[in-house]
Amino acid sequence: xxxxxxxxxxxxICGLFMGGVFIVAAMAKIxxxxxxxxxxxxxxxxxxxxxxxxxxxxxxxxxxxxxxLLLGIRPRAGGLIVTVLMxxxxxxxxxxxxxxxxxxxxxxxxxxGSRVGLRKMVENLGxxxxxxxxxxxxxxxxxx
Amino acid sequence: MENEAAQQGRPDxxxxxxxxxxxxxxxxxxxxxxxxxKSEPAYGVDWISVDRTEDVFVLxxxxxxxxxxxxDVEYHDVDDPMAMFAAPDPAEADLPQxxxxxxxxxxxLPVVKKFFDAAGGYFVDAREPDEFDLGRIPGxxxxxxxxxxxxxxxxESLDTGGRPIIIYCGGGDCEVxxxxxxxxxxxxxxxxxxxxxxxxxxxxxxYEIEGGE
Numbered sequence: 001x002x003x004x005x006x007x008x009x010x011x012x013i014c015g016l017f018m019g020g021v022f023i024v025a026a027m028a029k030i031x032x033x034x035x036x037x038x039x040x041x042x043x044x045x046x047x048x049x050x051x052x053x054x055x056x057x058x059x060x061x062x063x064x065x066x067x068x069l070l071l072g073i074r075p076r077a078g079g080l081i082v083t084v085l086m087x088x089x090x091x092x093x094x095x096x097x098x099x100x101x102x103x104x105x106x107x108x109x110x111x112x113g114s115r116v117g118l119r120k121m122v123e124n125l126g127x128x129x130x131x132x133x134x135x136x137x138x139x140x141x142x143x144x
Numbered sequence: 145m146e147n148e149a150a151q152q153g154r155p156d157x158x159x160x161x162x163x164x165x166x167x168x169x170x171x172x173x174x175x176x177x178x179x180x181x182k183s184e185p186a187y188g189v190d191w192i193s194v195d196r197t198e199d200v201f202v203l204x205x206x207x208x209x210x211x212x213x214x215x216d217v218e219y220h221d222v223d224d225p226m227a228m229f230a231a232p233d234p235a236e237a238d239l240p241q242x243x244x245x246x247x248x249x250x251x252x253l254p255v256v257k258k259f260f261d262a263a264g265g266y267f268v269d270a271r272e273p274d275e276f277d278l279g280r281i282p283g284x285x286x287x288x289x290x291x292x293x294x295x296x297x298x299x300e301s302l303d304t305g306g307r308p309i310i311i312y313c314g315g316g317d318c319e320v321x322x323x324x325x326x327x328x329x330x331x332x333x334x335x336x337x338x339x340x341x342x343x344x345x346x347x348x349x350x351y352e353i354e355g356g357e
Contacts, residue, residue, distance in 0.1 A: 061169030077161030
């Protein structure tokens with residue numbers, strides 16, 4: 001298992017995939033900031049006054065982190081951001097479900113119109129695992 | 145090389161790069177929004193948001209609202225309280241009156257049931273088609289939010305027959321319903337209400353449903 005986590009091809013593929021996902025998600029949110037702000041509001045997790053600021057800035061951080069993974073520029077820093085964000089999104093969806101909120105996920109802006117639910121949690125968990133793999137140090141012959 | 149250090153996982157350089165990405169992202173976002181605010185129509189949003197749920201009108205005393213229950217309706221922001229009531233329709237004589245307003249009206253189960261019994265409401269199911277197929281309030285139409293958001297013509301073409309629109313969804317505070325309510329208001333409909341509690345509350349009370357065979 002540890003060896004698998006150090007397979008540089010697997011790490012690269014996970015990085016490329018998560019980078020792509022984050023870029024697509026970020027572009028959808030950047031395209032409609034107002035809608036994303038409403039979706040954040042619906043989660044009821046932060047002070048109202050901060051919602052627009054997060055809606056304005058978070059998609060750009062996602063975009064840069066995604067690009068960093070996809071292009072391989074400082075990929076571990078980008079991957080770390082992606083991992084932390086995925087963990088946060090997972091918690092956000094779980095909390096929304098626990099509170100019985102029937103809301104749009106906002107994961108990909110309004111593009112997919114998906115709701116929070118068990119399926120979303122499984123998706124997020126899967127992507128969290130991929131992101132975690134993407135930040136592993138590749139297997140290094142000198143260390144073997 | 146910094147890049148090699150990152151590859152080998154030296155924590156200090158990773159964190160430096162994380163901070164770099166975050167700061168750059170925040171800066172880009174703020175600049176993009178600033179440019180968007182100046183565009184016409186404005187493409188960005190205000191730096192600080194306002195609470196949109198405060199714009200909702202809550203129909204008072206849902207348990208007893210009826211022709212006598214008018215006193216329980218709150219009249220804020222309206223100069224002439226009676227002016228906002230539509231002319232009473234004979235068919236709605238025994239129903240709670242839904243004011244004609246420019247914002248969504250939140251109603252609850254007892255009022256919804258009265259409208260259902262009198263066939264006096266235009267029921268809209270805001271959930272996804274698969275949920276709709278599994279069971280719904282009889283006589284409702286399915287209008288998921290994402291369909292509505294992309295099809296303004298469909299919204300305008302809904303024929304409510306003069307009845308108030310009653311939107312419901314999958315429960316909780318029904319924020320999807322609320323968003324759909326705003327869309328319907330923007331499309332020119334009046335007396336748009338949404339049912340807090342939604343379908344689960346309806347089923348819990350053992351009221352009639354259709355579908356789901």
